[in-house]
Amino acid sequence: MITLYQFRRTWGIPNQSQFCVKLETFLRINKIPYQIVETLPLKAPRGKLPFIIDENNHKISDSRLIVNHLRLKYPDLEQVKLSPEQNSIATAFQRLLEDHLYWAGMITRWDYSESNWQVTKQAIFGVLPPIILDVAAWIYRRKIKSQLLGHGMGRLNHDEVFELAKVDLESLALFLGNKPYFMGDEATSLDASAYGILVNILACPIESPLKEYALAQKNLYNFCRRMQNEFFPELPWPADTK
Ligand SMILES: N[C@@H](CCC(=O)N[C@@H](CS)C(=O)NCC(=O)O)C(=O)O
Structure with missing residues (x-):
C-alpha cells in the first residue's frame, strides 16, 4: 500500500x-x-x-x-479521458493554481498580518515543544519569505498581490461556471489541485481580502464544499459547523 x-x-x-x-x-x-x-x-x-x-x-x-x-x-486512472485540447487547458489552469495563486495564499499566511502568522505558526509547528517551536518557526518564516522573493510575488505590495490573485479567482470562477467539476461531469486531477488551493484560501482561518474575494465567488465556494463532502465525508464542511 x-x-x-x-x-x-x-x-x-x-x-x-x-x-x-x-x-x-x-x-x-x-x-x-x-x-x-x-x-x-x-x-x-x-x-x-x-x-x-x-x-x-x-x-x-x-x-x-x-x-x-x-x-x-495504473493506466485506467481518472474516469475522464480528456482530449488533447482539454488536457492543455487543464494543465494551464493547474499551473495558474499551483504556481501563481498558491503564492498569493502564501503571502496571506507568512507575510500579510501578525494574526495570520500566529495562526499559521500554530498550525504547522504546534506539534513541537514550545522552545523549539519559536526557533523553528522563525527560521522557517525567513526561508519562506526568501522563497516569496525568489518567486517574485514577495516583491509586490499586498494590494498588488491581491489585484493579481483576483484575476486568477475570476478566471477560475468563469471557467467552472455551472459545471460540477472543472473539466465537466467527473472529477480529474485539476479538481484535486483546485480544491487543494481554493479550500486553503476560503475555508481556513487566514483572513485577508483574498479570502473575502474567493468567498464572494459562490460557485468556487460551492465547488470546495462539494469536493469536501464527496471525497472527505468524515470532515464536516467548516462553515457548517459554526
Ligand atoms: N511542487 C511541489 C510543491 C510542494 C510544496 O510547496 N510543499 C510545501 C507545503 S504546501 C512545503 O513542503 N514547503 C516547505 C518548504 O518549502 O520548506 C508539489 O507539487 O508537491
Missing part, C-alpha cells in the same frame, strides 16, 4: 498544505488505497511535502511527479 507523508490535519480541512490536499484528493478520486504518516518537510526528500513511498519502496516527491508516476502505474 502507498504511504503518504504529509502534515497533520488542521482547520477542519484535509490539510493546511495545498499540495497535500491535492494529492490526497487525487488518491481518493481514483480510489487508490493509502496510509498516512504525519510529518514535517524537514524529513522530506526535496524538503517539501507531500511525498510517498510506493508498494515497491520507491520514495517519490512532488505532487506532479507522483501523479505522473501513478498514471503510468
Whole structure:
C-alpha cells in the first residue's frame, strides 16, 4: 500500500498544505488505497511535502511527479479521458493554481498580518515543544519569505498581490461556471489541485481580502464544499459547523 507523508490535519480541512490536499484528493478520486504518516518537510526528500513511498519502496516527491508516476502505474486512472485540447487547458489552469495563486495564499499566511502568522505558526509547528517551536518557526518564516522573493510575488505590495490573485479567482470562477467539476461531469486531477488551493484560501482561518474575494465567488465556494463532502465525508464542511 502507498504511504503518504504529509502534515497533520488542521482547520477542519484535509490539510493546511495545498499540495497535500491535492494529492490526497487525487488518491481518493481514483480510489487508490493509502496510509498516512504525519510529518514535517524537514524529513522530506526535496524538503517539501507531500511525498510517498510506493508498494515497491520507491520514495517519490512532488505532487506532479507522483501523479505522473501513478498514471503510468495504473493506466485506467481518472474516469475522464480528456482530449488533447482539454488536457492543455487543464494543465494551464493547474499551473495558474499551483504556481501563481498558491503564492498569493502564501503571502496571506507568512507575510500579510501578525494574526495570520500566529495562526499559521500554530498550525504547522504546534506539534513541537514550545522552545523549539519559536526557533523553528522563525527560521522557517525567513526561508519562506526568501522563497516569496525568489518567486517574485514577495516583491509586490499586498494590494498588488491581491489585484493579481483576483484575476486568477475570476478566471477560475468563469471557467467552472455551472459545471460540477472543472473539466465537466467527473472529477480529474485539476479538481484535486483546485480544491487543494481554493479550500486553503476560503475555508481556513487566514483572513485577508483574498479570502473575502474567493468567498464572494459562490460557485468556487460551492465547488470546495462539494469536493469536501464527496471525497472527505468524515470532515464536516467548516462553515457548517459554526
Ligand atoms: N511542487 C511541489 C510543491 C510542494 C510544496 O510547496 N510543499 C510545501 C507545503 S504546501 C512545503 O513542503 N514547503 C516547505 C518548504 O518549502 O520548506 C508539489 O507539487 O508537491
